[in-house]
Amino acid sequence: MATPRVLHSGATLIALTLLLLTGAPRPQAQPAAPAVPIDAGDIGGVVTGKHGPEAGVWVIAETTELGTRFAKMVVTDDHGRYVIPDLPAATYRVWVRGYGLVDSPRVTTARGRIVNLTAVPAPSAKEAAEYYPAIYWFSMLKIPDRSLFPGTGPDGNGMPAAYKTQEQWLNAVQLNGCGNCHQLGDKATREFPATLEVAGRSSVDAWTRRLQSGPGGSSMVRFIGLMNTNDGGHLRRLAEWTDRIRAGELPASVPPRPNGVERNLVVTVYDWHSPKYYIHDLIVTDRRHPGVNAFGPIYGAAELSTDDLPILDPVKIIKTTMRVPIRDQDAPSSALANPVVAPSPYFGREQVWDSRVNAHNPMMDREGRVYYTAQIRSPKTPPAYCAADSGHPSAKVYPLTRTPDGFVQNSRQVTVYDPKSKQFTFIDTCFGTHHLNFAEDADDTLWLSNNLQNELALVGWINTKKFWQTRDAGASQGWSPLIVDTNGNGKRDADDTRLGLGLYGIAYSPADGAVWGSNIGHPGYVIRVQPGVNPSETALAEVYKVPPPGYGMRGFDVDRHGVAWVTLASGHIASFDRRRCTGRLNGPGAAEGNLCPEGWTFYPIQGPAFAGRDGAAEGPYYTWVDQHDILGLGANTPIGTGNFSDSLHVLTYGKVIQLRVPYPMGFFAKGVDGRIDDPKAGWKGRGLWVTSGNRTPMHIESIDAPSPGAPGKTLSSPLVVHFQLRPDPLAH
């Protein structure tokens, strides 16, 4: 804050001491902060509060005159100074948001102006708390006591027998269950929307009703059903949680203001698509060559929601959509598996999710082609080369000829869009697809996960060089089950063990060509696949279970040294470094994942915990390693998504810092990518691009929110957020 800095000056110290000794009144004016230099495209100034300069608060500039929602925000420095750099031409409303404050009145201004702002202290703790991220409210939930685990079922202690530990229950509530799809604790979930029509009902009945809303209703009913207990289960816990909030109970802790390097952040928020359609992921460049597609469009994947996939032009600030085709017209729609159970308070009975493309994750190659894991055909019609008698080398070892009925979420193939020719190309894979990443090899091998378990747990690949030369999808692909060398002879044999754990995230290790993945089964596993010379027959897998205190894993990544990084619901970023293993990694027991606990290291992330627990009550969806130092905190910096915290958690110098999106509240990161648009332009020429992947974009704070963090009349669309880190909080 300002005072300690001022005291650094000896002269001021003496003057102040004299003042105190003589009992003279404190000077009215604060010592003048050095001037705030700005350019014609910037807005800057000083934020002053009741006690002088306000350090570590946000100044937000928003306009409605561009082709997307647009807000750019920065943090004030020790002297309360701020500079919002490089704003596009428009009229802006500028205001202060910060912890301990309520939003200051919005001031209308233009670029190139000095705008000094007055921070408004929150009149009460209640009003201050309206600005706290969801996790502060969510962590007020009373969780079942440790003594209720292991569950012994309805005739025993009431807890379902499926829950062996408190951590497993928490995993379902925080991440691999409720928290997978949206925040809990934001305004839209900790209060009831007026349009829900539950007036006069008990809180438990109101919760029973609200969990049936919209196309997520069947999933929510299924998940809550798994958490029934004799004492009313999770439904009762949720009802009590909102009752306590309605009665005025407030979060147990107050979020710290951004500090240190966290104040160097510039956040730019755009939106794309519509409130009805959620976006799962985005891509901006070739991960291996982050200058590809410089300044170019950003491509999103809308998963179950729609076939019209979003595109954002970040230079012109224009959002469009692109209708992605399917190859076979009998490909089933996601609507079959996600019918509206009860009316949504936002969209009524409309079947808003209706997609046959079901694009989950895009990836870009060095030509700028976009590869979506997407459905092109019905699961009932696998191509002939999937069968053993086709002679396909992978099918001979492990044929894939199942023909399930209806819509199958992870039964996707690959659709490629070439922005140069505007053509779509379908690559029909025998294996289902989910996440994908390119190898750094001569074949530009694309490795694919499928998030399927047991007999469908396998790794797939496409030799994209061969595919573009021959257009022969069958000959260009391969797959292999995940076999662990449990007989310990160093190679794959008939008596080795087949792993039933499939890959969720997938990443390539440039250190040794291994392919790594995560498995979301409790408590979470990382899996390493060494392809070998002929992967259909030689690929060998290793599996490492996350040891205590870790639990709750989803997306993951690998750094350039081959270290695997995950962000965990236990409230950690964790690494698994195979180079640290001291014992054998194959042989008996290798398929259970208990080998090499010494490979793991845990770094706590920021945020409040549930009463009685240690780790932040986060639901961190993904981890992305900044292999090329795009953000500016060094190569190989691991970045975890802070899904309940409106933030990214970034590990730097052994400590996790938090890069927060203060406005609009409700940012729920899924896809992370980084691009260098101009390598000569320093921090200005680079940044991370992150989309909010919540299935409830309409829960995000809207532009005309009636209160902080709330949906308003103009429902929010999914966000695209640019994160840039300056060398200091005033750089422009």
Ligand code: HEC
């Ligand atoms: C498959 C994704 C998914 C999962 C898993 C999920 N939800 Fe939801 N949830 C949604 C969607 C989609 C909506 C928005 C419904 C609408 O209004 O259209 C929603 C809405 C809500 C709402 C707001 C309803 C209202 O009153 O407006 C609450 C509260 C909620 N979910 C809680 C939960 C809880 C608790 C769980 C775990 C038991 C859970 N959700 C699991 C997708 C999901």
